[in-house]
Amino acid sequence: MNAWNFQVKNSPKEISKKLESSLGNANKFVLSFNFDKINLVKFKLRKRLLLPFEINTQNNIIVNGKISKTHPGNQTIVEVSFTQHPLAKLLMYVHIVLGLGFLAVVILELYSSSYLYLITGILLSIGILLGIHLKKNYDRNVIEYKKLISEILDQQNLNY
Numbered sequence: 001m002n003a004w005n006f007q008v009k010n011s012p013k014e015i016s017k018k019l020e021s022s023l024g025n026a027n028k029f030v031l032s033f034n035f036d037k038i039n040l041v042k043f044k045l046r047k048r049l050l051l052p053f054e055i056n057t058q059n060n061i062i063v064n065g066k067i068s069k070t071h072p073g074n075q076t077i078v079e080v081s082f083t084q085h086p087l088a089k090l091l092m093y094v095h096i097v098l099g100l101g102f103l104a105v106v107i108l109e110l111y112s113s114s115y116l117y118l119i120t121g122i123l124l125s126i127g128i129l130l131g132i133h134l135k136k137n138y139d140r141n142v143i144e145y146k147k148l149i150s151e152i153l154d155q156q157n158l159n160y
Helices: 012-024 086-107 114-152
Strands: 002-008 029-037 040-047 061-069 076-084
Touching: 002 114, 012 029, 012 040, 012 061, 012 076, 012 114, 061 114, 076 086, 076 114, 086 114
Parallel strands: none
Antiparallel strands: 002 076, 029 040, 040 061, 061 076
16 A cells, blocks of 8 residues: 655635546546545545456556645645555465465376466466566655645645
């Protein structure tokens, strides 16, 4: 999970209206708000996956945010956290666990075949390469979301 905090000079309701008007009408995003208190707004943003096999090719980040008003000044604190979609993690872990299971079968010599060595190597390499690929895409997509949110809120010089 990656966290990002910044301050803006608008109220939480104005910020939520900006996000809703920019991303709520877009067909490829799912945006939901939860107005807990007068000065606290929680939101969740993710890119809509239209087909199940798009988990590897699409932006698969879930953005959780909290917009809260500070008491002494006219500042509003925006806290945003980024998490990877659970299906992406599940896909990677299933390949690694299956590969390790076949590796255990090979080591314990319960079934010995050259095809089992091949299947074990393929499953383990797919799991490891998929993990590396997902981590690289995760880092790139977090930067894209940060740029998108900062452009919507008209913020300059935010640390990505």
